[in-house]
Amino acid sequence: MRLFEVLGGWVATIPELDVKLRLGTHCYHHAWHSELWHKRLPELREMNPERLTAPPNDELVAFIDAMTEPEGPDLTIEKLVGAYRVLIPAKIAAYTYHLNNTSTITDAPTIRSLKFILQDELDDWRDGEMMIQSLIQTEAELQRAIDHQAMLQKLMLAAGGIAGPGSIGDSYEATEEAHA
Amino acid sequence: MRKSFPVEDLARDDRFVRVPIIERFNDPRTARQEDGPKGKRGPGRLTPDRPDAPDAARALMHGIFVGEIQALEGAGRTCWDFEVGAGNGEGIPEVPFELKLDMARQCWDEARHCEISIKLSGHMGTELGEFSENTFLYEAACNPDPVLRLTGVNRALEGLAIDVFNTMREFGEVAGDPVLEFCEDWMLADEVTHVKMGSDWLRRLTVNDKERQERALEFQRVVDKLFSLGGFRGEEEDSPVRLARRFRELAGFEKDEMDTLAEIAREAREEMEARVEANRAAVAN
Numbered sequence: 001m002r003l004f005e006v007l008g009g010w011v012a013t014i015p016e017l018d019v020k021l022r023l024g025t026h027c028y029h030h031a032w033h034s035e036l037w038h039k040r041l042p043e044l045r046e047m048n049p050e051r052l053t054a055p056p057n058d059e060l061v062a063f064i065d066a067m068t069e070p071e072g073p074d075l076t077i078e079k080l081v082g083a084y085r086v087l088i089p090a091k092i093a094a095y096t097y098h099l100n101n102t103s104t105i106t107d108a109p110t111i112r113s114l115k116f117i118l119q120d121e122l123d124d125w126r127d128g129e130m131m132i133q134s135l136i137q138t139e140a141e142l143q144r145a146i147d148h149q150a151m152l153q154k155l156m157l158a159a160g161g162i163a164g165p166g167s168i169g170d171s172y173e174a175t176e177e178a179h180a
Numbered sequence: 181m182r183k184s185f186p187v188e189d190l191a192r193d194d195r196f197v198r199v200p201i202i203e204r205f206n207d208p209r210t211a212r213q214e215d216g217p218k219g220k221r222g223p224g225r226l227t228p229d230r231p232d233a234p235d236a237a238r239a240l241m242h243g244i245f246v247g248e249i250q251a252l253e254g255a256g257r258t259c260w261d262f263e264v265g266a267g268n269g270e271g272i273p274e275v276p277f278e279l280k281l282d283m284a285r286q287c288w289d290e291a292r293h294c295e296i297s298i299k300l301s302g303h304m305g306t307e308l309g310e311f312s313e314n315t316f317l318y319e320a321a322c323n324p325d326p327v328l329r330l331t332g333v334n335r336a337l338e339g340l341a342i343d344v345f346n347t348m349r350e351f352g353e354v355a356g357d358p359v360l361e362f363c364e365d366w367m368l369a370d371e372v373t374h375v376k377m378g379s380d381w382l383r384r385l386t387v388n389d390k391e392r393q394e395r396a397l398e399f400q401r402v403v404d405k406l407f408s409l410g411g412f413r414g415e416e417e418d419s420p421v422r423l424a425r426r427f428r429e430l431a432g433f434e435k436d437e438m439d440t441l442a443e444i445a446r447e448a449r450e451e452m453e454a455r456v457e458a459n460r461a462a463v464a465n
Contacts, residue, residue, distance in 0.1 A: 001264075004284050009181055009260025011287065012253035012318075015191040017294075017308075024252045024291030027259060031284030038277065071181040073191040 004030035006068040015073045029120045036113045056164030063155035078148045084128025086152040090162050092121050097168040183261045187315050195309035224418035228355040242311040245297035252290035254321025258283040275326045282377045289370045327385050331396040334378025336403035341371045346424035372431045379432030405444045414445035
């Protein structure tokens, strides 16, 4: 939900016309994904929709705050890097993990939504990467992209993933402890 | 990123040239276009047999294009500027989740309209930046009350878009240009949906707040009058853009609302004629 909101908000701040239009399209993709989850979550008996629509931890709040901070017209690279090189890859990983590990019978409605969503996410990821590569023309711009991505990746690492620790399964360490 | 993004900060590449609408209205050169008899202002309805039809159609197409960009930006800001809540107008401005989904959908539609408009501009022989941009649509999208914002943008300005697209669609049909006619017809269908969103949300969010509803409708009247553009849109035979009553009805407009709109357009036209006379006198002196 935060992703579609910020993509919509960024549209007015971005001077590059092709990027502006593409974010308008992607804004709706992610809004539709949030609509699917908004409908699905209350159907899951064992889950509490209120808890699941809240951030998993303060670290993810810090990540979202940092990702949505860039506003200036000269910060398109930072905006796109946050969305397309950090958040969306993390979502693809977490969704794929869930898709591969949930029940194909009892959780079939979730799987159906995940497949639709992952198709969009992969397409949008590719679009985003193409836009980023088209904007990076100098070593200085490349360094900006690297620095911003590193800063956001550290925040995402601290959060443990988009759903907190365990977003793509338990760590090796946790698995070993469980089997000890 | 800030909540609420001021119009002067709208980001554009260097092809765009921005001219405030007040400067355009007060430009003494406006009088030179008024060569017709007194009481008959403007070049009249857009038809292919007008000598200036190609340029007029290109200018209108460019205006549609920049309007689409601002509509995209305005809908996007509504996704960001407000928090999700009951939308009852108390405390921090908030909106229902479903309203944000509608605005996101509108973002997608407007982005597609921009792409269509860019291609149509090329088809019609113009290019980005050949005509100036004014930012009146986005200014209406800066209202801090989400109900007023949607009423001003989705009912007043997207309503104007219905009239403009219908006019261009008819122009394409008469001119024998199926590309233009087809594209405008598709965009027109989307605009009806956008206006209906505005009508529905106005009704839903103000069902228990008649004072807020009246403020929103007053804001719509102000925007409607401003964007009747001195008679540019109206029901007179020579109005360049005609009020599209049938499509407005589909979008949730009542008959008396459209009658009021026609009256607002007449008032705007009379005021513009007075202004043109004053400009003509200024040029003569």
